[in-house]
């Protein structure tokens with residue numbers, strides 16, 4: 001078991017070395033970028049080992065799996081992790097997601113935003129949320145189109161019970177990581193525009209972009225959070 005944590009820690013450190021180099025290339029501080037483990041299809045043991053390896057941000061795509069990860073962990077692990085929802089959220093799972101995840105990173109439309117706000121109000125909590133932007137406007141992906149992101153941000157900023165903390169985006173898949181660069185630029189531009197609308201800009205901190213194959217380009221373009229799966233765990237298992 002500790003071998004697994006040691007393996008994940010070694011991979012994490014290799015990723016951080018590449019993050020640091022990319023940050024320096026663009027004149028940024030290496031510690032301005034955090035790493036989130038994308039744990040879809042990974043086992044409870046892998047999630048626990050990830051937390052022991054010192055990765056606290058855990059991103060899960062499915063509500064039920066996220067609940068299972070939490071239930072499989074003791075207090076020591078739970079205190080050291082922050083579970084984010086990064087998948088597509090169905091309306092009928094919104095309440096469960098809201099009460100179990102520390103943040104919902106994939107708010108992609110006014111209906112979901114209003115629903116989450118109402119549920120947060122009912123539960124008497126304030127929940128961190130991020131907007132997901134569909135950078136390539138692909139039908140098969142979630143997210144608000146870039147041209148509608150600012151309007152959605154204004155709406156979320158007006159909702160009680162929700163704290164807007166950032167943006168997440170995934171460019172269309174391409175073998176060449178450079179193909180993502182213009183999309184990362186678009187998201188970074190949206191990020192600074194929306195930050196200027198925020199009443200408390202210090203709370204708007206997550207520019208979540210970049211995955212295993214393109215995180216260095218994303219960091220060069222300003223990412224403050226990269227979401228890494230296969231580079232931490234090996235090739236993806238089918239779900």
Ligand SMILES: *Cc1c(COP(=O)(O)O)cnc(C)c1O
Nearest residue numbers: 038086211212227228229230231
């Ligand atoms: C799977 C996934 C990732 C990580 O993908 P890798 O290519 O395995 O690093 C990041 N973000 C989201 C939303 C994902 O679903």
